Amino acid sequence: MALLEVSNLKQHFTTKKGFLGEKTIVKAVDGVSITIEEGKTLGVVGESGCGKSSLGRSILRLVEPTEGSIKFEGEEIVGMSAKRLKELRKEMQIVFQDPYASLNPRRTVRQILEAPLIIHGVGDKRERKELIENLSGKIGLRKEQLSNYPHEFSGGQRQRIGIARALALNPKLIIADEPVSALDVSVQSQVLNLMLELQQEMNLSYMFISHDLSVVQHISDKVAVMYLGKVVEIADVGKVYDTPMHPYTQALLSALPVPDPTRIRSRIILQGDLPSPSNPPSGCTFHTRCPMATKECAEIVPPLEEKAPGHFAACIHV
Amino acid sequence: MDALRFIGKRLLLMIPILIGISILTFAISNTIPGDPARLILGPKATPEGLEALREDMGLNDPLYVQYGNYMAGIFQGDLGKSTYSQRPVVEDLLRYSPATFELTMFAMFITLVVGIPFGVISASRKDRIADQFTRVFALIGVAMPAFWLGLLLLLFFYLKLGVLPGSGRLDGGMSPPEYITGMYTIDALLTGNWPVLYAAVMHMILPGITLAAVTVGMITRMTRSSMLTVLQSDYIRTAFAKGAPENRVLYGHALRNGIMPVITLLGMAFGHALGGSVLVEAVFSWPGLGQYAVNAINYLDFPAVMGVTLLIAVMFIIVNLIVDTLYFFIDPRLKHN
Amino acid sequence: MLLDVKNMSLSLKRAGKYSPILEDLSFQVKQGETLGIVGESGCGKSMTALSLMQLLPDKARLTGEVDLQGELISVYSKRRLEKIRGNQMSMIFQDPLTSLNPLQTIGTQIEESLILHTKKSKEERRSRVLQLLKAVGLPRAEELIDEYPHQLSGGMRQRVMIAIAMACEPQLLICDEPTTALDVTIQAQILELMNEIKQQTNMGIIMITHDMGVVAEVCDRVLVMYAGKIVEEAPVIELFQNPKHPYTQGLLASIPKLGERKKKLGSILGTVPTPGSMPVGCRFADRCPHVMDVCRNVTPAMIRIKEDHQTACWLYDEKEGTANGSAGSKQLETAFHH
Numbered sequence: 001m002a003l004l005e006v007s008n009l010k011q012h013f014t015t016k017k018g019f020l021g022e023k024t025i026v027k028a029v030d031g032v033s034i035t036i037e038e039g040k041t042l043g044v045v046g047e048s049g050c051g052k053s054s055l056g057r058s059i060l061r062l063v064e065p066t067e068g069s070i071k072f073e074g075e076e077i078v079g080m081s082a083k084r085l086k087e088l089r090k091e092m093q094i095v096f097q098d099p100y101a102s103l104n105p106r107r108t109v110r111q112i113l114e115a116p117l118i119i120h121g122v123g124d125k126r127e128r129k130e131l132i133e134n135l136s137g138k139i140g141l142r143k144e145q146l147s148n149y150p151h152e153f154s155g156g157q158r159q160r161i162g163i164a165r166a167l168a169l170n171p172k173l174i175i176a177d178e179p180v181s182a183l184d185v186s187v188q189s190q191v192l193n194l195m196l197e198l199q200q201e202m203n204l205s206y207m208f209i210s211h212d213l214s215v216v217q218h219i220s221d222k223v224a225v226m227y228l229g230k231v232v233e234i235a236d237v238g239k240v241y242d243t244p245m246h247p248y249t250q251a252l253l254s255a256l257p258v259p260d261p262t263r264i265r266s267r268i269i270l271q272g273d274l275p276s277p278s279n280p281p282s283g284c285t286f287h288t289r290c291p292m293a294t295k296e297c298a299e300i301v302p303p304l305e306e307k308a309p310g311h312f313a314a315c316i317h318v
Numbered sequence: 319m320d321a322l323r324f325i326g327k328r329l330l331l332m333i334p335i336l337i338g339i340s341i342l343t344f345a346i347s348n349t350i351p352g353d354p355a356r357l358i359l360g361p362k363a364t365p366e367g368l369e370a371l372r373e374d375m376g377l378n379d380p381l382y383v384q385y386g387n388y389m390a391g392i393f394q395g396d397l398g399k400s401t402y403s404q405r406p407v408v409e410d411l412l413r414y415s416p417a418t419f420e421l422t423m424f425a426m427f428i429t430l431v432v433g434i435p436f437g438v439i440s441a442s443r444k445d446r447i448a449d450q451f452t453r454v455f456a457l458i459g460v461a462m463p464a465f466w467l468g469l470l471l472l473l474f475f476y477l478k479l480g481v482l483p484g485s486g487r488l489d490g491g492m493s494p495p496e497y498i499t500g501m502y503t504i505d506a507l508l509t510g511n512w513p514v515l516y517a518a519v520m521h522m523i524l525p526g527i528t529l530a531a532v533t534v535g536m537i538t539r540m541t542r543s544s545m546l547t548v549l550q551s552d553y554i555r556t557a558f559a560k561g562a563p564e565n566r567v568l569y570g571h572a573l574r575n576g577i578m579p580v581i582t583l584l585g586m587a588f589g590h591a592l593g594g595s596v597l598v599e600a601v602f603s604w605p606g607l608g609q610y611a612v613n614a615i616n617y618l619d620f621p622a623v624m625g626v627t628l629l630i631a632v633m634f635i636i637v638n639l640i641v642d643t644l645y646f647f648i649d650p651r652l653k654h655n
Numbered sequence: 656m657l658l659d660v661k662n663m664s665l666s667l668k669r670a671g672k673y674s675p676i677l678e679d680l681s682f683q684v685k686q687g688e689t690l691g692i693v694g695e696s697g698c699g700k701s702m703t704a705l706s707l708m709q710l711l712p713d714k715a716r717l718t719g720e721v722d723l724q725g726e727l728i729s730v731y732s733k734r735r736l737e738k739i740r741g742n743q744m745s746m747i748f749q750d751p752l753t754s755l756n757p758l759q760t761i762g763t764q765i766e767e768s769l770i771l772h773t774k775k776s777k778e779e780r781r782s783r784v785l786q787l788l789k790a791v792g793l794p795r796a797e798e799l800i801d802e803y804p805h806q807l808s809g810g811m812r813q814r815v816m817i818a819i820a821m822a823c824e825p826q827l828l829i830c831d832e833p834t835t836a837l838d839v840t841i842q843a844q845i846l847e848l849m850n851e852i853k854q855q856t857n858m859g860i861i862m863i864t865h866d867m868g869v870v871a872e873v874c875d876r877v878l879v880m881y882a883g884k885i886v887e888e889a890p891v892i893e894l895f896q897n898p899k900h901p902y903t904q905g906l907l908a909s910i911p912k913l914g915e916r917k918k919k920l921g922s923i924l925g926t927v928p929t930p931g932s933m934p935v936g937c938r939f940a941d942r943c944p945h946v947m948d949v950c951r952n953v954t955p956a957m958i959r960i961k962e963d964h965q966t967a968c969w970l971y972d973e974k975e976g977t978a979n980g981s982a983g984s985k986q987l988e989t990a991f992h993h
Binding site: 047048154156184185186187188189190192193196211213214215217218219220237238241251252254255256257258259260261262263267269270273274289 | 695696808810811838839840841842843844846847865866867868869870871872874891892895896905906907908909910911912913914915916917918919920921922923924926
């Protein structure tokens with residue numbers, strides 16, 4: 001059984017312009033089905049407005065999903081009581097993009113790390129102290145540094161503190177929303193290394209959300225590519241990166257600047273801009289930019305189908 | 319078309335606001351202790367006479383009936399009769415409000431022509447002498463109580479130097495121009511009555527400055543801070559990168575962007591000046607709404623108080639509507655969203 | 656030589672005292688060449704661009720010589736610089752969403768450069784603006800000219816910025832992270848456009864970026880900056896295949912590469928020193944895995960390792976790739992991979 005099983009999840013937002021304005025529905029997540037296995041990483045990749053962050057948030061029920069099912073260890077999360085949800089949150093934690101904005105500037109690192117333990121009533125004072133010191137060791141923080149405040153740390157250190165806070169309750173699943181996007185590469189690599197080490201040590205599962213294709217490739221076992229609220233391709237990392245099926249994935253990969261000046265590339269340049277999620281194109285939402293698009297693409301919504309063993313794509317031309 | 323729709327929507331929004339204000343004022347004025355009937359008839363009134371008058375004025379009806387009657391009157395252009403002046407309130411308002419409106423507009427004019435340039439200069443010369451001077455000046459304007467400033471100005475320009483008149487709207491013995499708008503400067507201008515125009519302007523200078531002191535301070539400070547923010551923005555850097563000289567950047571790019579929050583504040587400043595006119599009118603014996611309102615309150619003249627409050631509310635809302643419409647024309651982002 | 660910068664240094668006044676931001680930068684840009692400037696946040700790469708344009712805050716102290724096509728622009732007055740900016744030398748900024756004036760139409764903003772630097776008539780300007788809009792690949796130019804920035808997407812706005820910069824056909828184009836704020840597929844479009852422009856004109860381009868992928872794709876030669884100084888300079892292929900400075904090596908080792916999955920990445924421990932508290936000697940010493948005594952005491956000078964490859968590191972001699980001290984350069988490359 002998969003650790004997390006999401007099926008047909010929808011997250012629609014209604015926005016209203018002004019006091020007497022018209023309502024528009026934004027389908028941030030529109031029927032997404034994914035699974036995450038224990039000890040594995042699912043990478044979710046896509047450009048702005050593809051709904052990858054909304055997906056992470058609605059899985060944790062930080063926003064209420066509009067429709068669909070989310071099963072954690074077989075237990076349905078949608079519609080679950082607040083009390084049970086609180087218990088379950090121990091098992092599922094989130095790490096945000098901006099480590100500075102998500103750490104309370106008036107609390108010391110010790111207080112920040114202790115907060116989730118207190119909320120969930122873990123251990124007594126002495127046990128908690130031990131836990132925190134153990135945790136800070138894992139992220140490479142010295143004991144003395146625990147009484148410092150977030151602003152006294154660099155961006156990379158702050159992100160490691162954010163990870164430590166997520167780990168405090170010994171969760172099974174961590175949803176990391178662009179966790180390294182605000183960091184310089186040399187620091188980003190430290191955080192990625194740490195996440196990989198911790199995964200091995202604690203048998204963690206990750207949902208790693210990022211716009212950065214090379215980072216996702218580096219850390220993931222399985223990758224889901226999203227476009228305008230839908231998963232267009234999902235498979236093992238090797239399959240997605242080495243033999244991409246969906247024209248969007250192919251374009252995305254060919255667009256990625258590669259740090260190798262000798263490489264000669266044939267690039268697929270997509271025309272036009274990303275459509276607005278509030279007014280997505282008909283049929284296959286990618287058809288307006290797709291180099292392979294035909295007349296049917298504007299009419300048929302392509303289902304996500306298994307095109308090769310373990311390799312799913314949503315395109316009628318594959 | 320878009321603009322008309324926008325204005326139409328705003329006008330519709332006015333209705334609930336006005337109903338809210340009328341309920342609020344009606345409720346407040348009726349909870350004030352005191353009996354209008356007794357005030358009218360004086361200490362020697364008989365209980366029967368009081369009762370008859372109360373009945374006659376509708377004071378014995380339940381509050382919601384009184385309110386209903388009042389609102390019914392409004393829709394027929396009737397705001398009731400002032401218990402003090404014994405004239406219809408509408409007539410009184412028409413008599414007193416042009417004076418206040420004229421003075422307030424004059425103060426807003428001063429605010430615009432002084433406040434905005436001062437703010438721009440202050441921001442473009444940040445931390446230099448001109449900036450320090452304007453900032454102190456603006457602070458004094460905001461901090462100085464209006465009546466105190468009014469008295470100082472009177473003392474100096476009227477009593478000591480004798481260059482400006484001290485009270486009223488016109489020189490003694492001068493008769494007002496033919497009533498068109500009720501605003502003497504405009505009426506004098508329309509009828510070509512130059513001596514009266516001159517006198518009317520001279521009489522407005524001291525109360526106008528007094529009334530504008532606070533709003534000039536407000537606008538100067540707002541313009542300065544808004545311009546400073548704008549001057550830090552990326553598109554200003556783009557303009558410099560194109561090779562645009564400083565003045566072109568300042569007046570061609572920064573000012574229009576920097577003025578936006580100032581325009582919003584102008585609406586507020588107008589309300590502030592309207593409210594402030596009560597004190598200023600008292601200091602300069604200016605026969606306007608402020609004076610009328612003070613009298614009305616002293617005599618528990620509820621219809622008059624209600625009338626003044628509603629009129630000021632309407633003026634305030636209209637000015638803010640104008641401000642929002644202005645915004646709509648200046649900022650293309652509003653038009654397309 | 657198109658641009659020749661000699662010993663450029665910059666200090667900014669912060670909390671009452673001047674602290675050094677850039678120190679002793681010397682580099683050149685040839686016509687038709689794209690020079691990359693890379694480094695992580697705080698290394699001074701954006702400040703280098705603003706110093707070249709002399710678009711600095713009031714309290715800045717800029718020294719050294721900047722020579723653009725034989726004109727010593729570093730000594731020019733404000734008025735004379737205004738004639739150069741946007742004319743011989745233009746700049747594109749990182750954030751296209753905030754770099755355009757929200758209250759002016761696209762047409763007006765492109766036209767401004769023409770008003771400032773040419774004697775074209777109104778009709779000539781309009782046709783030039785339309786021509787520029789088409790040249791940067793924007794559709795329906797006739798309508799776009801009267802639209803406002805908020806009606807355009809990020810990628811389109813960056814194209815408008817490029818049109819503004821190209822309006823007077825500059826000799827030197829400075830791009831400060833032009834694609835960082837854009838999505839990958841849009842970034843690809845913009846890089847494609849820049850390559851086209853590069854081929855059509857004989858402009859020199861300075862490409863400032865933190866993205867080694869972008870460097871590899873568009874640059875001919877690269878400067879690596881660290882803490883306000885240039886630490887290495889080499890042609891792009893040489894830099895990627897034979898990086899010399901430990902910082903460059905660390906940087907390249909820390910990038911996740913396609914095809915290498917779940918492998919431990921190299922990283923650089925510690926943090927960049929702040930302008931107020933620069934260490935004596937080599938500024939990278941505290942984070943360098945090969946630090947020697949000399950590094951902490953004496954600032955290493957730029958030395959020429961090959962004809963066109965220079966670095967500022969005590970590990971090397973003035974001869975071809977010879978390594979000083981205990982660590983050979985082969986060992987160095989592996990050191991970052993643990």
